Amino acid sequence: MPSTELILASLKRVANAWWLLAAIWHLCLAIITGLLIGGNRPSRKLAGVLMSLPVLSASVMAWAGGNPFNGTVFALLTILLVVFSVRLPGRVRIAPLWVLIPGLALTAFGWVYPHFIETSSSFGYLYKAPVGIVPCATLSILVGLTLVLNGLDSRAFALTLGISGLFYGVAGIGRFRVAIDAVLLLGAILLTIRAFRRRRAPEPSATGQVPGRITAFGIGPRLAFSMLPYSVLALGVHIDLPHFGRMTAKSSPVFLVAGAALIAGGILLWALGERVVIRAFRAGRLQTSGIYALVRHPMYSAALIFVIPGVALLLRSWPILSVAAGAYLAFRFLVRREERYLQDKFGQEFTDYRARVNAVVPLPRLVLDPHQKADAGRGRG
Numbered sequence: 001m002p003s004t005e006l007i008l009a010s011l012k013r014v015a016n017a018w019w020l021l022a023a024i025w026h027l028c029l030a031i032i033t034g035l036l037i038g039g040n041r042p043s044r045k046l047a048g049v050l051m052s053l054p055v056l057s058a059s060v061m062a063w064a065g066g067n068p069f070n071g072t073v074f075a076l077l078t079i080l081l082v083v084f085s086v087r088l089p090g091r092v093r094i095a096p097l098w099v100l101i102p103g104l105a106l107t108a109f110g111w112v113y114p115h116f117i118e119t120s121s122s123f124g125y126l127y128k129a130p131v132g133i134v135p136c137a138t139l140s141i142l143v144g145l146t147l148v149l150n151g152l153d154s155r156a157f158a159l160t161l162g163i164s165g166l167f168y169g170v171a172g173i174g175r176f177r178v179a180i181d182a183v184l185l186l187g188a189i190l191l192t193i194r195a196f197r198r199r200r201a202p203e204p205s206a207t208g209q210v211p212g213r214i215t216a217f218g219i220g221p222r223l224a225f226s227m228l229p230y231s232v233l234a235l236g237v238h239i240d241l242p243h244f245g246r247m248t249a250k251s252s253p254v255f256l257v258a259g260a261a262l263i264a265g266g267i268l269l270w271a272l273g274e275r276v277v278i279r280a281f282r283a284g285r286l287q288t289s290g291i292y293a294l295v296r297h298p299m300y301s302a303a304l305i306f307v308i309p310g311v312a313l314l315l316r317s318w319p320i321l322s323v324a325a326g327a328y329l330a331f332r333f334l335v336r337r338e339e340r341y342l343q344d345k346f347g348q349e350f351t352d353y354r355a356r357v358n359a360v361v362p363l364p365r366l367v368l369d370p371h372q373k374a375d376a377g378r379g380r381g
Contacts, residue, residue, distance in 0.1 A: 004176055007067060007176070008116075008176060010065045010066055010067055011065065011067075011116055011130075011134050012116045012118075013065065014061055014064065014065035014130075014133060014134075015116040015117055015130035015133050015134050016116070016117065016118050018061060018130075018133055019117070019127075019128040019130075021057070021061075021132060021133060022127070022128055022129060022132060022133055023127040023237075025054055025057065025131045025132040026126070026129070026131060026233055027230070027233065029111070029131070029141065029229075030229040030230040030232075031230065031326075032050065033107075033229045034226040034228070034229055034230055034326075034330060035226065035330075035333075036148075037222070037225045037226045037228070037229075038222050038223065038225070038226035038330060038333065038334050039222060039334070039337070040333070041091040041092050041093070042091065042092060043088075043090070043092075044088035044089070044090055044091060044092050044152045044153065044154070045085055045086055045087075045089075047085075047092050047149060047152060048081060048082070048084065048085025048086075048088055048152055048154070048157055049081075049082055049085050051081065051085075051142055051145060051146070052078050052081035052082050052085065053132075054131060054132040054138050054141070054142065055074050055077050055078045055081060055138060056074070056075070057132035057133070057138075058070070058074045058132055058133060058134070058135055058138045059071050059072075059073075059074035059075040059077075061132070061133045061134075062074060062135075073135075073164075074135065074138075077160065077164055080160050081157065081160060081161070084154060084156045084157045085152075085154075085157065088152060088153075088154055088157070090153070092149045092150070092152060092153075093150045093153065094148065094149065095147060095149065095150040095151075095194075096150075099147050099148075099150070099190070099194060100147070102147060102186075102187065103144050103145070103146075103147030103148035103187075104148060105144070106140055106141075106144030106147065106183065106184070106187035107140075107141055107144030107145055107148060108144075109140055109141075109144070109180075109183050109184075110129070110131060110138070110139075110140030110141025110142070110143075110144055110184075111126070111129060111131070112125040112126060112129050113125075113129040113130060113131070113134070113136065113140060113141075113180075114180065115136075115137075115178055115180060116130055116134055116137075117129060117130060119240065120240065121239070121240050123235075123236040123239045123240035124236070124240045126232060126233055126235075126236030126237075126240070127233055127236055127237055127240075136168050136169070136172050136178070136181050136184050139161070139165045139168055139169075139184055139188075140165075140183065140184045140187065142161055143161050143162065143165045143184065143187045143188055143191050144187060146158055146191060147187065147190065147191055147194065151191065151194055151195055155195045155196070158191055158192075158194060158195035159192065159195045161188075161191060162188050162189075162191035162192035162195055163188075163192065164188075165184050165185070165188025165191065166185065166188045166189065166192065168181070168184065169181050169182070169184040169185030169186075169188055170185060172185075173185065214337075214338055214341040215281075216277060216278045216281040216282070218297075219331075219334045219335060219337060219338045220299060222334055223300070223327065223330055223331055223334055226330050226334070227323065227326060227327045227330055230323060230326050231323050234317075234319040234320055234322060234323050235319075235320070237319045238315065238317045238319045238320055245317060245319045246316055246317065247313075247316040247317065247318060248316055251316070255313045255314065255316055256313075258310075258313050259309075259310045259311065259313030259314035259315075260310065260314070261310070262306045262307070262309055262310030262313065263307055263310035265302075265306045266303065266306025266307035266310060267302070267307070269291065269298050269299075269302040269306060269362065270299050270302035270303070270307075272290065272298060273291050273292070273297075273298030273299045273302070274299055276289075276290055276291075276292070277292070286342065286345075286346045286350060286353065288353050288357075291362075293357065294357070294362050294363070294364065295357065295358055295359070295360060295361065295362040295363075296353070296354065296357050296358065296359050296360075297331075297335065297359055297360055298362065300331055300360055301360040301361070301362055303327065304324055304328050304331060304360055305324075305361070305362075308320070308321070308323055308324040308327065309321060309324050312324070328360070331360070335359065339354070
């Protein structure tokens, strides 16, 4: 086996050479985390298989860096995780609070794992930390996610990751003198202990949707929290790489005026929507007049079409603008819950309203033929 110095040098070289791959894994994890926060509960089979992919990536990187031991171990680990995942029934569950909090902490630690990476500022760790490249960074975030997801209710899956984390945590501290791997070691101990606890059978669910009442704010808080990981990632890229993704190198009055106008328009649109919807919600009626005669979700429209793009123009930032695109995709997924609630509550009144008013684009919808009403059920906007 190579010396400790050679292994550390190889890990450092690979981590810095392949930071773009790490950024891609951060993006994927941000999307997955946002979906979980947004209330999506994928099947345990899908979750387990997806979680095995960064392990496979770390195996490939180990072989590329001349470390056949890590390459072999992580290849076998990938196979085990996939095998244990494909037979898992039901959907994932969020762990109890006493497991959830350390799970989130360990996930955040893996997200910004500060060893091996060379970066000009601390913001670089938001997307350059060697997830999917270096063993301990990869295991940290996966052990953390497994804790958050209640071990996928699989003793075999949880033990496999827990024992792997124990081994690499001890090796990182003992042989390689990487003191921060104590965080991975503690998380792996908790996951291993959790794996042996008696588990309550997962509650059956036909749709996997998390029940809950709709408030006057609708899916707004859920949408905001679901986009938080990606927004932090985009902001980190914007700050740490000022010339990467910049719309233009020079400031221009056009960007300033357009950005300020969009933000002002968004604030006005949000105020017009918020002012009446709370009263309508409390009165138990469907708001269809005023700004709601032009767009069904003016407050979401304000953020997606006006405020976020306006901020992106002020900063001249493509990464920030991409947050609007990501938020729109999250909106399309999450808003189905809100519109099901409105459909159940108001019936045909909401069906007719949806047929004639766009979801987020504040422009009149021209109904050209009777078939367009049928399309309204798809929530086009």
